[in-house]
Amino acid sequence: MRKLTTLWRVYIRWMKIHWAILLEYRGDTFFYMLGGFISPIVTLAVWMTVSGGGSIGSYDQRDFILYFLSIMFVSRLTASWDAWEVEVHIREGTLSGYLLRPSSYLHYRIAENLVYKLFYGVVMVVAWIIAWPLTDVVRISLEPVHVLSILLAILLACATRYLLYYNLGLLGFWTTRTSAIVGFVEALSMFLSGRIAPYALLPDWVRESQSFTPFYWNLGFPVDIMTGKLTGAAVWQGLGVQAIWLVLFIAAYSVLWKQGLRKHSAVGG
């Protein structure tokens, strides 16, 4: 109980600190958020042109708009930049300051992630609410089970994508340059997550690969629930697959962290 109270206090404190940093760098935050919207908007424009006002596969104009709006929404909420941050902390030796304290470095990192996501989340939900009476494109089903499944899917996607990048950052214990590996994973994810096109429109072999990589589950899956393209048993099965990926990434984290600390050379002095 005392441990939980302490953890709660530590999170509140870290979050206040990260909020202060966010405000200190509000210009960066604004452009970062804006930048995140450009790729889905451009991709949407391409699809609108290609479809020429008609449909492609099961997607008509409205479907495409809702799909890419949902991509924006989910990808902002599940974003993780920890691969770069963790790597820098390891490479420059600033990790030492966190290792000395009797509280895991992971809490510090997660608190930062939460602050930015709460901020983006509030901004985007408000924008969505404003758009609601103006256009029927954004009017998704508000049935409680549907909303609950969206929330669960986004939550699981957040945690999994977060740990994927965190773990990539931990590779910094072994190699001083992880950015090349991260770049490779980013490129794969661009295609396999559903960011460029809805899964339904991708070639069969890509669709068949979806269970074997975490990318679809981190983005495409929650979006497919939001847009109503996935319903019934497929939703619950998907949530199960997400949970399996999460467990795998937690296990990978604990191995990488333990082994990494032994390799850690705490540079600088």
Added chain:
Amino acid sequence: MPKSHNNGITVKELTKNFKVHEREAGLRGALHSLMKRSFRTVTAVDSISFGIEPGEIVGFLGPNGAGKTTTMKMLSGLLHPSGGTIDVGGYVPFQQKEAFKKRITLVMGQKSQLIWDIPAAETFLINQAIYEIPDAQYRETVGELTDLLDLEPLLKKPVRTLSLGERMKCELAASLLHRPEIIFLDEPTIGLDVNMQETVRRFIKAYNERFNATILLTSHYMADVTALCKRVIIINHGRILFDGDLNQLVSTHAPFKVAKLVFSKQVEEVDLDRYGTLLHYEYPQASIQIPREEVSQQASRMLADLPVQDFTIEDPPMEDVIGMAFAAKEGA
């Protein structure tokens, strides 16, 4: 579980090897290292053993790259030793137990633990939460530290806008909020002006007396060592060259004193050589090195024979003594 609640440190045959990736410069080197990576093992700390009693302040000295910082990082649990055993206050540091972390601190003059973009006061608050410091104790400690280190004008400024010296003071305060009983200080006075060095020294001394804290300290400033440490450990190339009383170090490795004279009239250089080894002569000043046992005899001779206007006898500078200790060990 701690074997016993004390603040002592015991180190036995502690060793740390680093694997260093070697690569020649230039494109050729880069290509070659792609095909075949060559590694070299560097022994940063080579089987050292020592003990530190609770409440003791020990100076840890040696040139750059001697292994001081690596040893401190192993003692504070940041680095996994390649061999040997460490007991710090009853704990094995690398196990990184929370109870252990609450009892120690490591202050690195060249590596900030403060959060860079916001005022130091925020780092204090996060440390209060993490170390579970009760409000009353927190207020008291922060008040004391603010007075002692004159932090008041600094606490509200973003850390990145502080000078090195100002940051160092905040760094010390942040690291001591939880009142650690075992303290590792790596260059705590680096970048500070002479007055501030003096303040920090007094502060360290007072902290040690008040909490009976065990302190291991490295510094490039001999004044820190002579003011704080009775005992010093000298390390070079990862091995201990000397471990013992500071005074003993001086008498073993510097069995002489230096006479400094100011003359009222020009004196011939050959006349000065008779009293000892002439180190320096530029009228009107001269310094002469004299064996300890001859000091009083030679001093009275000089005063009788020479046109002396001013006269002092000093111990040689600490830097020189340590230099001589290195020279003696390496020659042996």
